[in-house]
Each structure stands twice: as C-alpha cells, then as structure tokens.
Amino acid sequence: MSRDCSFLRDLPLSAEQVSFATEDRAEFGTDYGVVEADASPPDAVVYPESTEDVSVTLAAANERDVPVTPYAAGSSTEGNAVPVAGGITLSMERLDSILGFRPDDMQVDVQPGVVGEEMDAHVADEGLFFPAFPQSAAFSTVGGMIANDASGIRAVKYGEVREWVLELEVVKADGTVIEVGTKARKTSAGYNLLDLIVGSEGTLGVVTRATMDLAVAPARTLGGRATFDDLDDAAAAITEAVRAGVDVATIELIDPLTAEIANSYTDAGLPPVPMVFFELHGRGVDREAEVLSGIFERHGARRIETSEDDEEMTDLWRARREIGRALPEYDPDRVLDVVGDVTVPIGSYPEMIRFIGEVGDEYGIPIPAFGHAGDGNAHYAILVNRDDPEEVDRAHEAAETIVRGAIDRGGTCTGEHGVGVGKRGYLTREYDPAVLSTMRDVKEALDPNGILNPGKIFE
Known part of the structure; x- marks a missing residue:
C-alpha cells in the first residue's frame, strides 16, 4: 500500500534526513527474519538526529494517518520492524550517543x-x-x-x-x-x-x-562445556541444576544437529552430540562448579571442561556463539526461513526440546534446537528450499506445531523475540479474548489513529 509522504519535505529536517530513494527504502524492507523475497519497503525513510526530529515527524504523520515504523539494527526475527502498510520508516541509527x-x-x-x-x-x-x-x-x-x-x-x-x-x-x-x-x-x-x-x-x-x-562486573568468571550422549539427559541435568539453586549466570543447550551445524562452520572437530554451556560468576565459582559437575555426572555427562582464561572460555563456547552465523551457511540449497523462540516452565524444558525434534521428524524437516535453557527458553531454526512451495508449507506448519506445543505446556509463543508479524496469530491461543481486548484498548488510547508500527502484535 503506497502512501503519500511528500509532506516530509516541508518539515524542519535536512535533505540528508529524508530519503525516497529506492535503495534506501529497500534496506528497511527486510530484517534478519524476513527474507528478501518477502520484503516490504516503506515509502520514505527518515533519519532523526534529535528527539525533536522524531516529534515533528510523528506529529505530521499522525495528522495525515501515515504509518510510522521505528527501525533499529534489523536484528529481529519476526518482522518486528518491517513495514506492512507502507508509510515512513524511522531509522534510529543516528541517535547513537x-x-x-x-x-x-x-x-x-x-x-x-x-x-x-x-x-x-x-x-x-x-x-x-x-x-x-x-x-x-x-x-x-x-x-x-x-x-x-x-x-x-x-x-x-x-x-x-x-x-x-x-x-x-x-x-x-x-x-x-x-x-x-x-x-x-x-x-x-x-x-x-x-x-x-x-x-x-x-x-x-x-x-x-x-x-x-x-x-x-563479577570478581571471577568461570566458563565451561559439558557433552552428553543423550539429549534427554542433558536437558534433565539443566533442569536439576536450576531447581537445585546452582548460581549459574548462563546455562545453554544445543542438540546434536545444532552441534553438527556449528562444528561444520567453526571446524572445531567436536562430536555431534548434545552440549551444555555454562558460566558461573562471583567469588564462589569453585563451589558452584563442583555442585554443577556432580549434577552433570549423575546425568551421564561424558566430558566436562572448565576454564577462567578468556581465550580458553571463548574456545569452549565457540560452537554455541557461532550458531547464528553457522545456520545460514549450513546448506547452500536452503535459506533460513524460520528462526523462532518459545519458553516453557523449566520442568517442561526437557519435554519441549524432545518435542521439537519429534516435530522435525514428523514433517521431514531437520529442525535444530538450542537456547537459554536455564529459563526454559528454546530456540529453533528451519532451513527450507524456497523454490519448493510444498516444503515451505511444511516448514511453516512445523513451526506452528512447535509454538502450539509450547503454549499447551503452559508456555508462551515468544520469550524474547517479540510478536512482530510472525507470532500474531498465536496470541488468541495464549490469551483470553478479554485480555486481548484490554491490550487493544491500551493501543487505541495511546495511538488512536493506529499509525505506530501497524500490523504488529495484533492481526
């Protein structure tokens, strides 16, 4: 939907702060989670350099019912900052002081x-x-x-x-x-x-x-990695560690497929097995590490490695930290079509991780699972051949099955990625209609003309 944004030329903004150029608009039609084929560029881009610039732009757009979509670095995965109704993208990159x-x-x-x-x-x-x-x-x-x-x-x-x-x-x-x-x-x-x-x-x-x-900043930081033969054992070890009150700053899980993908990218030579990554902060890291290692060993950990040396910790964590870069490089015939996150109560985390793998098997699509296991946050990624419509449909059905599975286990459709466009349809399953109505009341009270990032959160 094209919008007339010519009024921007009359605002107290410099020529360098307003662009109608095709290449500039195209830049803001995608983000990390929106592939180029689904791009939705705005009609104009404004680059504010002060609060006043934002204020005058919004006031003018509001008077004319022109949508305004704020855009930061474009690292979101659910199309959170991609316009769906044209209008103005408000690029915040120059407000960087x-x-x-x-x-x-x-x-x-x-x-x-x-x-x-x-x-x-x-x-x-x-x-x-x-x-x-x-x-x-x-x-x-x-x-x-x-x-x-x-x-x-x-x-x-x-x-x-x-x-x-x-x-x-x-x-x-x-x-x-x-x-x-x-x-x-x-x-x-x-x-x-x-x-x-x-x-x-x-x-x-x-x-x-x-x-x-x-x-x-913590007085001491100890990082480590544990490998397991069985994914259920690894997930159960994390759940026990959290319930036992081990003071972990970080505890992450990757499944065997994710390990394979990360290893192929980093050339680390690690086995494609479930891995748990952890960090401990504070003066008592030795005691906490001993308790954590005991829990891991009871759940069949094959190897536990720890270090306080920055370079060694970086090396231990490489397979986890490089997942974001590794996923798009894994299969040249497939693009990263879905990057999702769900969160479930910590007691349901092992079951949720297992469920993601079962969904992949059911739909015939490998779905790597990884995430912030300590708070029940599971991430999943789906690589698809965009030239195969049937595979794309199966991938989206698989993603929907995963999200519904999380909600049915008392969880949420998104723990940290936000709703954006990709998760809008799940709010009706997660919330009572009266709750959604109240959310809409808040939106209407603060944005009665509906110009601020329309099409996000609500369908």
Whole structure:
C-alpha cells in the first residue's frame, strides 16, 4: 500500500534526513527474519538526529494517518520492524550517543541507536557492565532491545532487559514527548508506564532516550562445556541444576544437529552430540562448579571442561556463539526461513526440546534446537528450499506445531523475540479474548489513529 509522504519535505529536517530513494527504502524492507523475497519497503525513510526530529515527524504523520515504523539494527526475527502498510520508516541509527554516565549511581543514559557492546565498553573502566544483553549485542541497539524486551544467555541470573531499564524518554504518536519511570531503583508511584513501553515493539511510542541500570562486573568468571550422549539427559541435568539453586549466570543447550551445524562452520572437530554451556560468576565459582559437575555426572555427562582464561572460555563456547552465523551457511540449497523462540516452565524444558525434534521428524524437516535453557527458553531454526512451495508449507506448519506445543505446556509463543508479524496469530491461543481486548484498548488510547508500527502484535 503506497502512501503519500511528500509532506516530509516541508518539515524542519535536512535533505540528508529524508530519503525516497529506492535503495534506501529497500534496506528497511527486510530484517534478519524476513527474507528478501518477502520484503516490504516503506515509502520514505527518515533519519532523526534529535528527539525533536522524531516529534515533528510523528506529529505530521499522525495528522495525515501515515504509518510510522521505528527501525533499529534489523536484528529481529519476526518482522518486528518491517513495514506492512507502507508509510515512513524511522531509522534510529543516528541517535547513537551516550549522553551521561554516573558510576556512583551505576547508571548510564543512552540514545536508542547505541550498540550494546559500545555501551558495555563505555562503562567497563569503572568495573561495571550491563548483564541483560542478548547475544546479538555486538550489533543490536539498545532501542531494539527495549522494544522487544530482549534477553540473552545470562537471563537465568540477571533477568530480561526490562529489569534493567529505569527511565525512558518516549515520543507518543501525536508527537508529545513524555518521560516514564524514574532514576530511582524502585517506585510505587502510579501506573507502571515504563513496563508498558518496554516490549511494545514501537506500537505505543518511540523511545529516544533510556537510563539503564548497571551491575558490578563479577570478581571471577568461570566458563565451561559439558557433552552428553543423550539429549534427554542433558536437558534433565539443566533442569536439576536450576531447581537445585546452582548460581549459574548462563546455562545453554544445543542438540546434536545444532552441534553438527556449528562444528561444520567453526571446524572445531567436536562430536555431534548434545552440549551444555555454562558460566558461573562471583567469588564462589569453585563451589558452584563442583555442585554443577556432580549434577552433570549423575546425568551421564561424558566430558566436562572448565576454564577462567578468556581465550580458553571463548574456545569452549565457540560452537554455541557461532550458531547464528553457522545456520545460514549450513546448506547452500536452503535459506533460513524460520528462526523462532518459545519458553516453557523449566520442568517442561526437557519435554519441549524432545518435542521439537519429534516435530522435525514428523514433517521431514531437520529442525535444530538450542537456547537459554536455564529459563526454559528454546530456540529453533528451519532451513527450507524456497523454490519448493510444498516444503515451505511444511516448514511453516512445523513451526506452528512447535509454538502450539509450547503454549499447551503452559508456555508462551515468544520469550524474547517479540510478536512482530510472525507470532500474531498465536496470541488468541495464549490469551483470553478479554485480555486481548484490554491490550487493544491500551493501543487505541495511546495511538488512536493506529499509525505506530501497524500490523504488529495484533492481526
């Protein structure tokens, strides 16, 4: 659907901040989870350089009922930032400054275009870090992480991004600028609008500044890898470790197929068997490692390796860290068509991992499974031949079966990737109609004309 965005030329924006060029628009028609064949470019791209730029653009678009889709680094997997109704893409890449750092408060103020690793590097000299970054922090932006309420490998200890966001500057659909939250670490004053914005995928407002809480870097970090002969044993070992209260900062699982894919990419020479990767933080890592190793051994671990040396830890973890790069390279005849995540209660995690493999067998499509096992978050990837419509259909049916299986086990259709376009249809299964109606009421109250990232979350 084409929209007339010529009014952008009349706004107080420089010529370099507005583009109607085909190549620029095409760049924002895809993300990591949307293949080029399904691209949906906007009619124009705006590159704001200040909060005021965002405000005037939204106010003008709102007056004309023109959709506006915020876009960060494009690392999302569910089409979260890809326009579905044309209009304007608001590229936040130039809002990339660190505005303030208060080591004594353990806080940093950033614009949404700041890349995660850059923020971490900025605070590292003061012995601080941001523990909730997803594994994509090397290229994902803070704004995108907030929009999706991202989490990552350390969520089992440190939680999701939302638990580390203190205050946000947000531009509403009509251009009004508000601040939500507080720089204090706790408050019970009024409605929690901060948590309403976090995870809303740009459908309720556009974040232009964030105050992030920080943690003290651990005195010691011990990393390791354990290999198992049986996937059920590996998953059960993780569940027991979490239930036993082992203070893991990270505990990750990859199945044999994922191990094979990662090994073929890294040339690490590891066997294609289930692997568990873990990190322990703090002064008591030796005691925690001993307890963890005992649990692994009771569940049949064939080998357990640990190290505190950074290079050795990197080597131990290589098979897990390279999965994102390895998947698209594994089969030259197939593209990465589905990258999904579901989360189930921790007691159901072994069953869920086994179920993903069974779904792959049922539909005749290999589906590697891996993920943040410590909090019940399972990831799955489906590679398909896009020239084979029947295989594409089977792949999507398999993905749907996996998601429904997670919800039926008391879980959720997405633990950290967000709803976007790809998971919209599952909300009716996960939530009561009255809950969805309430969500729509919130959307209508904050964005009555429906211009902010339309077509996301709700069908």
